[in-house]
Amino acid sequence: MSNRRYDLKTDSPEESILQGHLLYVASAMYDTDWNSVLHTHYFTELFYVRRGKGSFQMGNEIFDVFTDDLVLISPHTEHTERSSNAEPLEYIVLGVEGLTFARPDGSPLTYGKINCRSDHATIRFCLDTMVREMQLNSVYQTTLCQQLLNVVLIYVLRTEKMHLTVASLANASREISIVKEYIDSHFKSTVTLNELAQTAHLNKYYLVHHFTQTYGLSPINYLLERRVEECKRLLSSTDYSISQIAQFTGFSSGSYFSQRFRTSTGMTPQQYRRQFSAKTV
Numbered sequence: 527m528s529n530r531r532y533d534l535k536t537d538s539p540e541e542s543i544l545q546g547h548l549l550y551v552a553s554a555m556y557d558t559d560w561n562s563v564l565h566t567h568y569f570t571e572l573f574y575v576r577r578g579k580g581s582f583q584m585g586n587e588i589f590d591v592f593t594d595d596l597v598l599i600s601p602h603t604e605h606t607e608r609s610s611n612a613e614p615l616e617y618i619v620l621g622v623e624g625l626t627f628a629r630p631d632g633s634p635l636t637y638g639k640i641n642c643r644s645d646h647a648t649i650r651f652c653l654d655t656m657v658r659e660m661q662l663n664s665v666y667q668t669t670l671c672q673q674l675l676n677v678v679l680i681y682v683l684r685t686e687k688m689h690l691t692v693a694s695l696a697n698a699s700r701e702i703s704i705v706k707e708y709i710d711s712h713f714k715s716t717v718t719l720n721e722l723a724q725t726a727h728l729n730k731y732y733l734v735h736h737f738t739q740t741y742g743l744s745p746i747n748y749l750l751e752r753r754v755e756e757c758k759r760l761l762s763s764t765d766y767s768i769s770q771i772a773q774f775t776g777f778s779s780g781s782y783f784s785q786r787f788r789t790s791t792g793m794t795p796q797q798y799r800r801q802f803s804a805k806t807v
Contacts, residue, residue: 546623550619556617564605566604567727567728567729568602568701571619572622574596575615575616576594578593578613578614582597584599594643596641601626620656628690638688645681705722709748713752719734750790751790757775760775762799768796
């Protein structure tokens with residue numbers, strides 16, 4: 527009987543490089559009504575072509591992608607993908623916050639393409655398992671997906687001899703601030719989540735996630751609270767009717783305004799106004 531034991535290093539510095547936070551796992555198949563446009567993200571994306579072929583545009587450069595290609599997209603890199611109609615793209619995308627890739631010489635990588643055909647079984651197993659975990663919403667899904675992300679990252683580092691570097695989130699905070707400023711300036715108008723996402727050049731999901739982290743409210747709830755604050759000012763300082771105030775501040779109807787106002791303040795607009803009228807008597 528042959529028995530060998532391999533002890534792990536407990537003080538390995540390698541563990542400290544895997545600091546990326548998995549934001550999302552997306553699985554999609556190209557449809558003819560999908561209109562892809564150039565866009566950027568504040569985080570890194572890993573785009574794996576599971577089947578089909580197409581092309582990527584990175585700024586002014588265009589290159590082809592095929593089955594088992596893995597495209598690395600660094601933060602703030604303008605990009606979009608296009609599919610072949612004959613062999614539509616089927617792909618899995620990971621959004622990873624807090625890290626970016628660097629070349630072997632240490633220079634930052636804007637984007638890269640890795641051919642994974644020689645070891646596609648490993649990558650596919652990791653990515654397919656991540657998609658399945660997200661669909662099942664099972665216990666420990668976040669921990670498992672994060673660890674599978676680390677397997678993919680190690681594969682990239684080993685095969686391409688790349689390095690990982692910590693990515694600053696300063697730009698993400700700046701973009702979230704831009705959204706807040708936009709709401710503050712346009713809250714009396716119709717403002718949609720799509721409009722806010724386009725303003726910040728962010729995916730809607732991540733916009734909501736990080737805006738809520740920063741300000742404690744989702745963008746739409748912040749918009750509604752901003753309107754309520756303006757309504758309070760108008761109720762206490764003007765003689766405009768409830769319906770006029772609702773119209774001035776962007777609410778779709780007087781009834782919805784009253785409902786939201788009561789949710790925020792614990793009283794109806796009329797009660798709030800009477801409170802101030804009583805003080806002036």
